[in-house]
Amino acid sequence: MPPATRWLDDEEQQAWRSYLRAVRLLDEQLRRGLEQHQLSHPEYEILVWLSESPGRALRMSELAQGVLNSRSRLTHTVNRLEGAGWVLRRSCPADGRGVECVLTDSGYTVLQAAAHTHVEGVRRYLLDPLTRKEFLALGASLAKVADAMDPSGRRTT
Amino acid sequence: MPPATRWLDDEEQQAWRSYLRAVRLLDEQLRRGLEQHQLSHPEYEILVWLSESPGRALRMSELAQGVLNSRSRLTHTVNRLEGAGWVLRRSCPADGRGVECVLTDSGYTVLQAAAHTHVEGVRRYLLDPLTRKEFLALGASLAKVADAMDPSGRRTT
């Protein structure tokens, strides 16, 4: 039998509920923005990571780590993106097992349009309701939270 | 053609990435906690809402609103919960179309165990890395964000 549960007090409870609600609602809004460009959130993130990588290309495993997807899930999603012509696969010169995923020009074009919508959404729903100070404090807190769970994923600076 | 994209500046960008990373990682940790009790996050939330409702029962539609699910999704999820014996359905006395979903004793027992694990997870991964002040500030900010998107869902007090 586990020890008695240390419940959250009222203030904590309320903060936690706000977290759940905000995350849910924001996700929904951003999803709506991306769907205007025929992209899901996971797909969008893949395009973003590729676009920021040297040569607009990444090994499948690196990409999977970046977007926090399982390799299997990434395979399926990249299949869809490849079908749409937004990325392509080529085998990795250095490692015979490896596969590189490359962002195509067409993919880059779609990404630019989608990124515009997406950033506007983030601004409207997350930045605008807060002061700059509040937003940065939120970011700093969540950085601590994330680093506590996955120190390796920390972004330098 | 849309107007030029107003990108996030470096600090904002970093805060946004921290948000994404923290939310993803936290979700994953809490999912692992719940799966020890054979519950998914959506299922868990349904049990929580039922347990807090008068008579441990709610109309399907009210429940759907509470957990921010579509009615269809709720139907499927409640099917699973009913199969496990944790909730049951009974037709609504007042409205012939309506269905009430009731938490069973067995469901309540499962919920208590799951809630223990879940709260410990929230503490460990979200509260503990932050000071109380930081956590409450985070909650307050996210409450503003949520209310901006869905004023109706606001919790009084």
Added chain:
DNA sequence: CTAGAGTAGATGAACTTTCAACTTGTAGAG
């Protein structure tokens, strides 16, 4: 009382995600 519009919920097909194999290739030990 009854026709039409609207609400509650269920259903099944399409799609996405997860999980456990499976294939192919690398690398180190002997």
Added chain:
DNA sequence: CTCTACAAGTTGAAAGTTCATCTACTCTAG
């Protein structure tokens, strides 16, 4: 060299989610 262990990626089935549609009931206007 070649065996074994492991890493990269894919595959297909099971589980979960979404979407359009369907049935049953309520409510209001005439």
